[in-house]
Amino acid sequence: MTEQMVVPIARTSLEPHEVQSVLGPLESGWLVQGPNVKSFEDKWSAFTGAPYSLAVTSCTTGMHLAVAALGLSPGDEVIVPAFTWIATANVIEHQGAKPVFCDIDPLTFNIDMAHAATLVTERTVGIMPVHLFGLSADMTAVMALAEKHGLWVVEDAACGFGATFDGQHVGHFGNAGAFSFHPRKAITTGEGGMVTTADEALSTKIQQLRDHGAVMSDLQRHLGPKPYLLADHIHAGYNQRMTDIQGALGSAQMDRASAIIEERRAIAAEFDEAFSNLDSLRTPHTDERYGHGYQSYPCMVTLEGSVESINAARNAWMETLQTKGVSTRPATHAVHMLSFYSEKYNLKSEDFPNARAANDCSISLPLFHGMTEAEKTHVIKTVLETAPT
Incomplete structure (x- = not known):
């Protein structure tokens, strides 16, 4: 009797050298955020065209860092599509702000910008379009609404690897974007994410917030002239750093x-x-x-x-x-x-x-x-x- 084929909804596909890549940091002893994370970030920027890319623990923490860096506060409102993974709304909720749900375009599954335009109030500070399933939101309409009302834009690009709009890769149309490396994504590090932005000041703040609010990373301090001195911490930040093991795996996959x-x-x-x-x-x-x-x-x-x-x-x-x-x-x-x-x-x-x-x-x-x-x-x-x- 022939065994029936079973096709999974998704499957991680790694080449042998990608699997072997994780041995580098294990053998070197540098396991935390380090040179392999930097390599991954540089390759991500080269592929997407984003001036700044910052590896983090997940897309969710990436979105959280972005909205925190932009000053999202209790009482604020942010427009989000009603059809998305719950993390889009959760990062707003975690800041004490209110996610204001918007219906979607039934053809694209993405945010309905005509409906979004009716939801702006005096409390609205931002909009979070989602590039769902790898299809970009209509970023012309998103940015037009944002500019009209002075809103910031954080792109939920969890599924956005390879997605373009009018020839530009998603993730840096707005103030920032965040990508996922969950195993159902095309590039995976198990868990992990990447924040992208074209704003140097915002990039610096996110970099500090992901690392307890420190003005320099452990690697920067280690390679600097006085590695024995601890860095100053100018924010009450978070620990949302990607490990160098994950960075090595992500960097290896980016070559294809x-x-x-x-x-x-x-x-x-x-x-x-x-x-x-x-x-x-x-x-x-x-x-x-x-x-x-x-x-x-x-x-x-x-x-x-x-x-x-x-x-x-x-x-x-x-x-x-x-x-x-x-x-x-x-x-x-x-x-x-x-x-x-x-x-x-x-x-x-x-x-x-x-x-x-x-x-x-x-x-x-x-x-x-x-x-x-x-x-x-x-x-x-x-x-x-x-x-x-």
Whole structure:
């Protein structure tokens, strides 16, 4: 009996020399933030075009550092999309500020800027667009609203590796951006993140805040003329530094950054063509303004009927696909429907109808670099054979 193939939703794909890269810091004895982190940061800046890149412990801590450095305070409001990972809202909540949820464009899954424009109040200080699943938000509209009202912009680019808008890589359109290196991302360090900015003063403050508020890092002090003297600390900072073990792994992967993105785009193109005649499935949107990074392959189930009936059909289809060896997930969740935010701010699922529909009717199919021909064929064949009608 032939064993059934199982295709995961994502899989980390590391080459042998990338695995071996972590031995360097282990053998050197320099395990904390050091030369490998600096190498990773330099390569990230070279790839994205960001003048400054700062490695941190996660995308979440990167966003937190950015909003803290920008002075987010209790009583402030920040506009965020309702359909995103909960971390986008959490970093605002952690500063004692209020996340103001905005509905999404149902075609792109990204923030609806027409709705965002109606949410600005005298308390609004910033906006956090999300480049969801590797597709940039409309940064022309985001920056126009920010400039009109004097708002800062922090880009949640957790999924944004390889994503471009009008030819520019995301992450430094606004004041800052933050990327994730979670294992479901194209570049991974297990946990980890990167903050990018074009603002030198903001970069300096974030660098200090990630390292307990110190004016220089341990490596800078160690290599300086008086390594025996401790640095001054000018902020009540945090410990959000990436280790040199993680930095070595990230730096090694960056040597094939372009190839990783091109492979993911090629797989997405195969899926787009294969599923083009499925009336019940809308594949990821893009157009000439966007370079999609395809952190994942999020689709919408587009059957006739209510959200409730489509949700039931989607869930049944996901169960069928799982039994046939194709792993799926909802694209992500609508944050306003999660218990903490719905209860604290008295929000109902129907308050943001497009975000609710995306929560209940989206489906992400497997897509990752290193996917074999057999795995791609199995996904395509199984989806075509089982798609609801």
